Amino acid sequence: MTPTRTTCPYCGVGCGLLAFPDGRVKGDPEHPANFGRLCSKGTQLGETIGLEGRLLAPRVDGQTSDWDTALGRVADRFSTAIRDHGPDSVAFYVSGQLLTEDYYVANKLMKGYIGSANIDTNSRLCMSSSVAGHKRAFGTDTVPGTYEDIEQADLVVLVGSNLAWCHPVLYQRLVAAKRARPSMRVVNIDPRRTATCGVADMHLAIAPDGDVALWNAVLARVVDDGAVDQAYVAAHVNGFDDSLASARASDPAKTASVTGLSPDELDRFTALWAATDRVVTIYSQGVNQSRQGTDKVNAILNCHLATGRIGKPGMGPFSVTGQPNAMGGREVGGLANMLAGHLDIENPAHRAAVQTAWSSPTICSEPGLKAVDLFKACADGKIKALWVMSTNPAVSMPDAMAVADAIRAVPFVAVSDIMADTDTTALADVVLPATGWGEKSGTVTNSERRISRQRSFLPVPGQAQPDWQIIADVAKRMGWGDDFAYANEAAVFREYAALSALGETFARDFDISNLANLDDNAYDALAPVFWPAPAKGPQQTRFFANGGFFHTDGKARMIPVTAHIAAAPDKDHPFRLNTGRVRDHWHTMTRTGKSARLSQHMGEPYLEIHPEDAIALGLHSASLARLTNDQGSVILRVLTSPTMRRGEVFAPMHWTAQTAPAGRINALVASVTDPVSGQPASKGSTVRINPYDPAWYGFICAETDITGTHPYHAIARAPNGWNAEVAGANIPQNWEQELRTLTGIHHGEVSLMTDTARSSARVALTSEGRLMAMLFASLGPVTVARGHISRLIGSQTPAVQALAGRSASGAVDPGAIICSCLGVGVNMIRTAIAGGASSVEALGNVTQAGTSCGSCRPELAALIDASRANLAAE
Ligand code: SF4
Numbered sequence: 051m052t053p054t055r056t057t058c059p060y061c062g063v064g065c066g067l068l069a070f071p072d073g074r075v076k077g078d079p080e081h082p083a084n085f086g087r088l089c090s091k092g093t094q095l096g097e098t099i100g101l102e103g104r105l106l107a108p109r110v111d112g113q114t115s116d117w118d119t120a121l122g123r124v125a126d127r128f129s130t131a132i133r134d135h136g137p138d139s140v141a142f143y144v145s146g147q148l149l150t151e152d153y154y155v156a157n158k159l160m161k162g163y164i165g166s167a168n169i170d171t172n173s174r175l176c177m178s179s180s181v182a183g184h185k186r187a188f189g190t191d192t193v194p195g196t197y198e199d200i201e202q203a204d205l206v207v208l209v210g211s212n213l214a215w216c217h218p219v220l221y222q223r224l225v226a227a228k229r230a231r232p233s234m235r236v237v238n239i240d241p242r243r244t245a246t247c248g249v250a251d252m253h254l255a256i257a258p259d260g261d262v263a264l265w266n267a268v269l270a271r272v273v274d275d276g277a278v279d280q281a282y283v284a285a286h287v288n289g290f291d292d293s294l295a296s297a298r299a300s301d302p303a304k305t306a307s308v309t310g311l312s313p314d315e316l317d318r319f320t321a322l323w324a325a326t327d328r329v330v331t332i333y334s335q336g337v338n339q340s341r342q343g344t345d346k347v348n349a350i351l352n353c354h355l356a357t358g359r360i361g362k363p364g365m366g367p368f369s370v371t372g373q374p375n376a377m378g379g380r381e382v383g384g385l386a387n388m389l390a391g392h393l394d395i396e397n398p399a400h401r402a403a404v405q406t407a408w409s410s411p412t413i414c415s416e417p418g419l420k421a422v423d424l425f426k427a428c429a430d431g432k433i434k435a436l437w438v439m440s441t442n443p444a445v446s447m448p449d450a451m452a453v454a455d456a457i458r459a460v461p462f463v464a465v466s467d468i469m470a471d472t473d474t475t476a477l478a479d480v481v482l483p484a485t486g487w488g489e490k491s492g493t494v495t496n497s498e499r500r501i502s503r504q505r506s507f508l509p510v511p512g513q514a515q516p517d518w519q520i521i522a523d524v525a526k527r528m529g530w531g532d533d534f535a536y537a538n539e540a541a542v543f544r545e546y547a548a549l550s551a552l553g554e555t556f557a558r559d560f561d562i563s564n565l566a567n568l569d570d571n572a573y574d575a576l577a578p579v580f581w582p583a584p585a586k587g588p589q590q591t592r593f594f595a596n597g598g599f600f601h602t603d604g605k606a607r608m609i610p611v612t613a614h615i616a617a618a619p620d621k622d623h624p625f626r627l628n629t630g631r632v633r634d635h636w637h638t639m640t641r642t643g644k645s646a647r648l649s650q651h652m653g654e655p656y657l658e659i660h661p662e663d664a665i666a667l668g669l670h671s672a673s674l675a676r677l678t679n680d681q682g683s684v685i686l687r688v689l690t691s692p693t694m695r696r697g698e699v700f701a702p703m704h705w706t707a708q709t710a711p712a713g714r715i716n717a718l719v720a721s722v723t724d725p726v727s728g729q730p731a732s733k734g735s736t737v738r739i740n741p742y743d744p745a746w747y748g749f750i751c752a753e754t755d756i757t758g759t760h761p762y763h764a765i766a767r768a769p770n771g772w773n774a775e776v777a778g779a780n781i782p783q784n785w786e787q788e789l790r791t792l793t794g795i796h797h798g799e800v801s802l803m804t805d806t807a808r809s810s811a812r813v814a815l816t817s818e819g820r821l822m823a824m825l826f827a828s829l830g831p832v833t834v835a836r837g838h839i840s841r842l843i844g845s846q847t848p849a850v851q852a853l854a855g856r857s858a859s860g861a862v863d864p865g866a867i868i869c870s871c872l873g874v875g876v877n878m879i880r881t882a883i884a885g886g887a888s889s890v891e892a893l894g895n896v897t898q899a900g901t902s903c904g905s906c907r908p909e910l911a912a913l914i915d916a917s918r919a920n921l922a923a924e
Contacts, residue, residue, distance in 0.1 A: 054507035058092045059487035062371030063219045064496025069507045089218030090870045090905040097645035105470040106512025109481040125527030127462040131434035139434045141168035145441035146373025149492030151542040152517035154382040159525050162410030167418030170386040172441045173376040174421040179338040180369035182727035183347025189600030192559045194593040195366035196498045201227035202364035205235045205326040210336015214245035214908045215633040243693035245908035257310030262613035264309045265349035266297035271320035279358030286597035289608035296610035328364035339733050344726035348609040361594035370497045377495035386418035391550045392560040407549045420728030429456035437464040442638040444473035445706045448719035448730040469640045473707045483514040492539045502578040540573040623736035628700045635704040646767040650867035654764035655713030657686035658700040664690045672831035674742040682717035685762045710764035744777035749832040751840035752793040752823035770843040785811045789825040801849035814849035871902035883917045
């Protein structure tokens, strides 16, 4: 079977894959982002490509329709809104999941033909503070370095980045580099002690919003220790004196208090940074998702500019992006405040040049609405027609309940998606079936500016179409057919690459005009390539080693920044809420939620809280907690962890109305944004926490989907069907009926075990001896071994034996799954550690855990460390 070379659709590392027609995937050993490595999400892609839940035909007003009707309706409603209310009465909300070709065509339609810049992207939520910081410092949105710099550095500093879980292959490269060169130092700066600490020599549990104060302290130390590159600053940098004055304005006591770090920690870190030439500072959402995100980025960039540690091997600031094509979106002008090719909307010459290149009837004259403002405009009635492409803002936006209401208030809503039923498609008048990963073809750009081909290897299901084609078909119906008459995605790419020659005209960084003449075959065969790739002028891999910044004077700008705390907890909302990702899920789980393997690692939303805070609140591990603030209320499973700072809690952002209606954490995130970038402060809300005491707790496993209306309900794929956690407000009168209602199974025999003394009930439904469903209910959290029990579904295990938690084969409970690839659970790992396996490698030899993709290796190391700590304490 011949594999197709393509790229992973998840994170910004941009790993190359070999995809086989039967859905298997392997890491591409020749792709320079990963050299054959994959993480758990990439490895399990085959489990996510089934057609279950797919949208296979257009839907109009809730009814299955045809393309002509659906596209005609979209074109008509957008044209009518523009005619009656002007171009700014319509908006697109798009996604870093789109391919560059899709993104380009959407931008061209909105900015060059409709004449508005009301197109923004969910990348606004992830890295727009980095874009704004880059533009302030460099004059354009440039990532100066490459992944190789991370491996070549003597010091790697991770700031607000759980690299081990969110960019796992980059983490694996870092671990391998440190193993090969143990003198390399790694510092992890994060309020939480995350899995990324597995590679760190030093962990700084910084207080939320302490970043600017910390990096100002680094800048002052760089000066005090004589580490400023005076020649570089004199030749290439403005703003040094003012930035240093700002940095020195904070006395050491205040810095210690704002950062939450001890004077010794501050001294050791600032001295190490100042003394190390080859330093790479990686930053991500912990920096960007803040009311002061842009200032935090510039505080980091200031230190690299002052030392000239930028654009040279092993040196530089490094923003890692969340989504697979967040960078591609930035390049085509996917943000409401940018034009294609990193050109500026505010610049009349740039606008005129882009309009000329497109031969378009108009061009937007000013920046459009950024994501949060865009949905506020929807709520205010200013947006008459909205088109959401490849994203799920009714879940993923801050203040998600209000955003859902805002979308509901728009007179006409179109949604293009691969999935039929999402929180956002439920609000649409027209739903358009898009092709998904594996079926579509185009390009993506990863965090190091490397453009790679995503190639189709699966047949297109139903009536699905590529996003660029759908947009072009709507443009045609709006009267601009000739300008959107692309034969294929290669034709879109050629036009885009040709337009990028404006980079040379205006001396900008982005220029891929050398790729403008690729014919279809050459485009199809395109190997991963860095930008810039100009037709004229020098090729370069890194930027700024010798200056050459993109402000009009050619110099960089250091920006004076001052720390301030965004939302301090108070007596009404005493906990600071941090939100983020888990290792094995992606965004709103429309894909990873299909994988039983991935769903085993974290099967429901949770609240991570310090054990002493939990005790003070009357919470226990596995009980439920209600979090409340002015935005809303959610219910989450309690997970106590000493890795949290006191007064701070963490909750993941993946669960939706389909998977855990009460656990949508963005319902609590306030719509507070960075004033420069417009990026929401998704890690900066405050909440009140109380125990949530249901009448009963339940765990259900079944071969069917499990639905319910209980106050708490979280569903996950399992190896032989589905698992669900529920909590009910009233104890059911009839447990058999309860299970039948939840599972929709109304046939077969029932087995019931009740234990009045322990107030628990266990029910099984069987058909000819085959286990179809089981319910375990009790007054407190259910303690049954879930992974073990749910594997019995579909087997001939006698019901009585299964309800007792025993398998027919006598297999032991593996415990919570740690290694998703090979299904190795925590009980197996603890047994191996007790048996003498004292390293990750030894654990791999005994249990195979960590020997496939390696994403679980930090957790294996943490289990070994925890075991050592327990032994030492005994
Ligand atoms: Fe995909 Fe994992 Fe690579 Fe990210 S690190 S691109 S999720 S395989």
